[in-house]
Amino acid sequence: MSAKPAKAAKPANPGSRGGSAGLLASHSWLGLIASWVLFLVFLTGAMTMFKREVDLWEKAPAYLGSQNRALVGLDGVLAATHVPSEVADPHIEVLLPGRMSAYYQVFLYDDAGDFYRATAFHPVTGAQLPDPEATGLGEFFEEFHKELYLPGGHYLVGVASLLMFLGLLTGLVLHWPKLSLSALFSPRWGKPRLRWLDLHNSLGVLALPFHLLMAFTGTVFSLTLVLNLLLVFGRLHGDDQPLRELLFAPPLPLEIAHAPTPSLSVDALIREASQRLDMEPVRVSLLHYGDRNAWLTVHGHGHGSLAQVGQASYRLDNGEPLRLLPPRGINALAHGNEVLHRLHYGDFGGIGLRLLYFLLAIATCVLIATGNLLWLEKRLSQRARPRGLRWVAGLSVGACGGGMLALATVLLAARTLPVAVPARMDWVIGAFALPLLAACALGVYSARPRRDLTLMLSIAGALFLLLPLLDWAMFGSALLAALAAGDWSAVTVQLLCLSLAAACIGTVRWLRRDPIRAATLVRSTPAAPESARTSRPG
Numbered sequence: 099m100s101a102k103p104a105k106a107a108k109p110a111n112p113g114s115r116g117g118s119a120g121l122l123a124s125h126s127w128l129g130l131i132a133s134w135v136l137f138l139v140f141l142t143g144a145m146t147m148f149k150r151e152v153d154l155w156e157k158a159p160a161y162l163g164s165q166n167r168a169l170v171g172l173d174g175v176l177a178a179t180h181v182p183s184e185v186a187d188p189h190i191e192v193l194l195p196g197r198m199s200a201y202y203q204v205f206l207y208d209d210a211g212d213f214y215r216a217t218a219f220h221p222v223t224g225a226q227l228p229d230p231e232a233t234g235l236g237e238f239f240e241e242f243h244k245e246l247y248l249p250g251g252h253y254l255v256g257v258a259s260l261l262m263f264l265g266l267l268t269g270l271v272l273h274w275p276k277l278s279l280s281a282l283f284s285p286r287w288g289k290p291r292l293r294w295l296d297l298h299n300s301l302g303v304l305a306l307p308f309h310l311l312m313a314f315t316g317t318v319f320s321l322t323l324v325l326n327l328l329l330v331f332g333r334l335h336g337d338d339q340p341l342r343e344l345l346f347a348p349p350l351p352l353e354i355a356h357a358p359t360p361s362l363s364v365d366a367l368i369r370e371a372s373q374r375l376d377m378e379p380v381r382v383s384l385l386h387y388g389d390r391n392a393w394l395t396v397h398g399h400g401h402g403s404l405a406q407v408g409q410a411s412y413r414l415d416n417g418e419p420l421r422l423l424p425p426r427g428i429n430a431l432a433h434g435n436e437v438l439h440r441l442h443y444g445d446f447g448g449i450g451l452r453l454l455y456f457l458l459a460i461a462t463c464v465l466i467a468t469g470n471l472l473w474l475e476k477r478l479s480q481r482a483r484p485r486g487l488r489w490v491a492g493l494s495v496g497a498c499g500g501g502m503l504a505l506a507t508v509l510l511a512a513r514t515l516p517v518a519v520p521a522r523m524d525w526v527i528g529a530f531a532l533p534l535l536a537a538c539a540l541g542v543y544s545a546r547p548r549r550d551l552t553l554m555l556s557i558a559g560a561l562f563l564l565l566p567l568l569d570w571a572m573f574g575s576a577l578l579a580a581l582a583a584g585d586w587s588a589v590t591v592q593l594l595c596l597s598l599a600a601a602c603i604g605t606v607r608w609l610r611r612d613p614i615r616a617a618t619l620v621r622s623t624p625a626a627p628e629s630a631r632t633s634r635p636g
Contacts, residue, residue: 121272128265129469130490134497135246135258137466138534139316141501142243144459147444147452148594149236150200154587156235156512157227159573161200161220162580162588169195170224171365172382175202178226179217181387185209187354190384195221197399197445198380200587203230232522235512238530244320247527256320263313269302294608298468301461308458315442350411350420352391359390361414370417371396371410375424390415400425404446405436449590456594460601463498467551467605470494474547492542499554500537502602504530506561509595513568552609559602566592 145152154161172192181188189207193199202219218227227233238247245251302309318325368379377398386392392414400406406425413420428436440446444455474491511529515522537554544550569592570577577588 124268128261132258132261133466134493137497140459140462142239144456145239146243147456151587151590152236153200155591159576162576163583164222174224175219188387192382228517252320259316301465315438354386355390357390367412375408377408405440467498491547495541495547496538499551500534502558503554504534506558555602555606559599562595562599565595
């Protein structure tokens with residue numbers, strides 16, 4: 099009896115699947131291309147939210163208990179700042195303890211305006227601290243977040259941020275019509291692959307405002323130079339002076355007199371500027387310091403405002419006001435630039451907002467890792483695999499697993515390496531770079547990316563758990579005294595480590611519980627021809 103002829107397949111509607119398939123491919127490739135950069139940027143950005151606490155934690159136990167105590171005046175700090183004789187016209191910039199720094203940071207510039215030396219001072223005692231370049235973990239996190247610690251790295255971050263923005267738009271158009279509240283909060287736990295897909299989609303939608311904000315502001319910050327060049331040559335005919343006048347106050351016409359003159363109290367002038375302009379001082383600039391024509395500029399944030407900044411300039415010999423720019427008088431361009439910075443770094447809402455940013459950044463890392471894993475394991479299960487799959491796997495495993503491992507090792511190095519070790523920060527930065535590069539190499543040459551990712555996250559989770567134990571073993575009594583004094587900086591970093599450990603361990607448990615067949619980069623043996631197979635009985 100002859101078999102019935104098969105029914106003719108219905109012609110596919112070109113508009114029904116072509117558009118969504120193209121969007122899905124665009125969303126996947128945009129995410130893949132930028133994913134390894136974005137994971138590292140969001141991971142170090144999460145730690146940058148607590149840069150001040152990381153700085154204090156790294157300098158423990160000497161700094162413990164310095165929070166919430168009366169600060170020593172800037173006059174004493176300047177008196178202890180050594181200006182070498184070869185610098186005849188010193189320019190000094192000071193970051194004040196508070197919003198932008200955990201301690202006094204004094205930066206000295208030479209006669210040509212080039213950076214000469216940095217010095218740090220204790221915020222309570224005024225004592226000079228070890229070389230700031232020996233203890234700069236928080237600064238390293240911020241620099242890596244901005245430019246990956248690479249020459250021209252901010253352009254790479256900017257391009258990755260732009261690709262993320264486009265990937266978010268394609269993902270929104272692709273998944274929004276199919277989303278519902280029940281789908282967002284009820285993942286399909288019984289099906290491993292669908293569980294990860296639901297988790298990826300839910301994180302992407304619930305944190306969408308945060309992702310759009312970070313992608314947009316990251317693109318603007320990292321590609322500012324390109325945008326400025328387009329503005330100058332496209333609209334201003336090559337003249338950048340109008341743009342400079344909008345962004346920066348013009349210099350004051352005071353040249354050095356080469357006549358040493360004692361100055362008035364800097365602390366008194368800072369208090370006057372704060373009261374007169376109703377702002378919180380964050381930075382102080384001193385020009386021609388020690389000269390008759392020396393002058394001071396106090397930079398601050400307006401009280402009760404999101405991103406209004408002001409400045410007040412005074413002569414140091416008689417206290418005469420030279421220029422007063424109140425926070426509410428800032429122009430629209432400078433104000434918009436400040437708004438973007440404050441929104442990006444979340445330093446306007448206290449520790450609660452910074453903690454929310456931290457959790458959202460870690461959730462974004464999970465979003466990136468799950469997206470890469472879904473793409474990889476779908477391709478690994480196919481017979482015809484795309485070219486470059488091994489490199490995609492290597493960068494994914496290296497950035498995700500290696501990034502978490504590198505963060506754990508750099509925190510461990512910062513805790514265990516004494517401050518007196520020569521070139522200490524070079525060793526600390528090496529403790530971050532070496533595991534990261536080794537993880538990328540392992541990912542490229544390994545056959546099982548899921549197994550390697552699980553191993554790296556397991557080691558990272560164990561190290562994150564070890565760090566709080568080390569703190570209490572090394573200076574537990576100082577920690578208790580700091581807590582009694584209301585200083586939670588070191589304990590805050592310990593809680594961050596515990597949350598990172600929980601993220602690593604939870605991800606490892608999910609990865610081990612959800613095995614997917616054929617998840618290997620080793621080519622499987624071709625299947626035998628149909629004619630050679632033994633027919634089943636019956």
